[in-house]
Amino acid sequence: MDFTLTDEQKMLADVVAKLLDDHCPPAALRQLMTDGAPRDADRWGAIVETGLVPVLVPAEQDGLGLGELDFALIAQACGRAALPEPLVDHAGIALPLLAACAPAHPLLAEALSGAATLAIGHPLNPLVADADTAAALLLVHEGDLHLVPRDQVTLTRRPSIDPFRRLFDVAWKPSGTTRIASAATAAGPLADAIDRGALFAAAQCLGLAQCCVDLAVAYAKDRTQFGKPIGSYQAIKHHLASVQVKIEFARPVLHAAATRFPDRDTRSRAAISHAKLVAAEAADLAARTAIQVHGAMGYSWEVDIHFFLKRALALTYVWGTPAFHQARVERRVLAGPLGPDQTFLPDHPRQNEGQHA
């Protein structure tokens, strides 16, 4: 039992945070909006260069073979920067799905290198994000998994309030040539996709929640009213402290859920849903509190917080709505067994259990 990040994991989190501090400051977000470009090629290049794309693909398939906790740390940093590029969807969800369902697919190597990205249309999400820049789309028809080249689909842009989310309705025709896995083969990997999607949405929420608190704290130290920094007033302090409490008690839930992803059982899925619920709540509260602390400035386009508010809104409902995740938690709670000796147990004996002495 050791509930700490390894030195390698701390280093990974630091590296990604630094990378995005350098390449994805709020000014860069605004520049992307001005340019009207779907993504920043230099930033994507830096992300690829850092080696963040093959993280979740097994080593025997030329990936790094790291775990969901490692990628959750990356996703946390992406959330903190409100990253526009589809690193989480591509590297965190689509790529491991393709690698699991079609390990010999010719597109895999290109997708691993980051030269091509994949978009994913999961039945849980009615729209497909970043479909226009993807080389191909992973789509589901009657449970079968298809990989469809972009030039074989018709995309209709559906503008999101989040200026950096590119959402599309996708019209397409399933065929024998697009099908890469039968429903039976794809069921497990698609369930994994839900869990990864929910975990990494939660991780992004946690990252952006902390960013909102940090922005609000900086403003509250600087802004003076009634002759004192507004951050010296308890009304402001208590708002921000309440947000920090939410963050502090969402983080270990997320980290434990990511660690337990491989169990793939009722308990581990309830843990993931728990993480999604509380991280989304933390992000929503953080963003709204940060706006409140900024006062009228917070409601202006000029201040960056609205980017995070909008991303939090979007992430709350993708990869399972709160109702979807609440139901998964309720099933686990009503099924039992519950109690303090149950927290770390899987529904089934773990392999290698007892070798940690």
Place this chain on the structure above:
Amino acid sequence: MNLTYTPEQNAFRAEVRAWLAAHVPARPLPSFDATREGFEAHRAWERTLAEGRWGMVTWPQEYGGRGVDLLQWLIFEEEYYRAGAPGRVNQNGIFLLGPTLMEFGTPEQKARFLPAMANGDEIWAQAWSEPQAGSDLAGVRATATRDGDHYVLNGLKTWSSRAAFADWAFGLFRSEAGSQRHQGLTLVLFPLNAPGVTVKPIARIDGKVGFAEIFLDNVRVPADQRLGDEGQGWHICMVTAGFERGLMLRSPARYQVAAARLAALYRREGDPDDAVTRAAVAQAWMDAEAYALSIYATASRILAGQPIGPETSTNKIFWSELDVTLNRTALSILGARAELLPDPAAPDPTGDWLDDYIFSLAGPIYAGSNEIQRNIIAERMLGLPR
């Protein structure tokens, strides 16, 4: 990150479980805050625990403990609450003063006080708050005046938990005349039966005497009952408060067991179509899990050599708020029976939820009010100006 127990940890859990199964009283003991009889029944249980060396497993062997680490302490607590074992009447002693004595006490003080604390011979109360020094503890006015090899204590302490029946108290006093705020304060240990001490129980909102006023009128105590240096009292109290708000005061197992009981109550008596209450039951379970995971994370960090920081203030807010909502959810399942008092003769222990709910309302107040905790989080974690 490795979230499986080692074989040693599993064996420790099995040992605790077996001992508790053989020793936990079959019937719940009467409250230690209501009557002397209930208090003494809990003292006897402390002795039973001490005889099995289960009284305070984290203490060193020489003081009756087992010298186990924080993760084993969590496992012990999990089994303790699972077994429905009695509340710890000496928790002020074993969880607060004990660790403080080990850090700041002289060898003589450790030898004098720790064994008696461990075996329940001396039950401790905390004497910090005063009528004019509550959240603003640095406003302490009670004095400890040096007179040769004694201190003479004068003043009034209040809201002192367990003091109605306890044997000793550890108090914060102004030892330097004219000193201000955090300066000139000293921690002194004194017996509650000393000449000049008058203890006046205060009835809580449930009518029990869980706390008391302590009047001190020229109470003479030997100078070797001072804990730490003269003038060091504030610093020591803050270290003690760290234990209190941090890991030791409320172990997560308490809430995990309560959440499991709540889910069982909902399964038994809840309306299956009541989605609001079902969601609240799930929320209680999630909150208890989140608290447990957070404490495991903190314990792991401490074991890895990192200090316990201001995040202890987030703990106190989180457990006290979850406790209130958890118990309120139980009342909403009980509906019109929620207001019924516990009835020892009735087979259905619904009234326990009411007791727990009323007690939970004190949580956001004691051990440093949640408003003070939010100030601490804002100033020490977030860096906002005072």
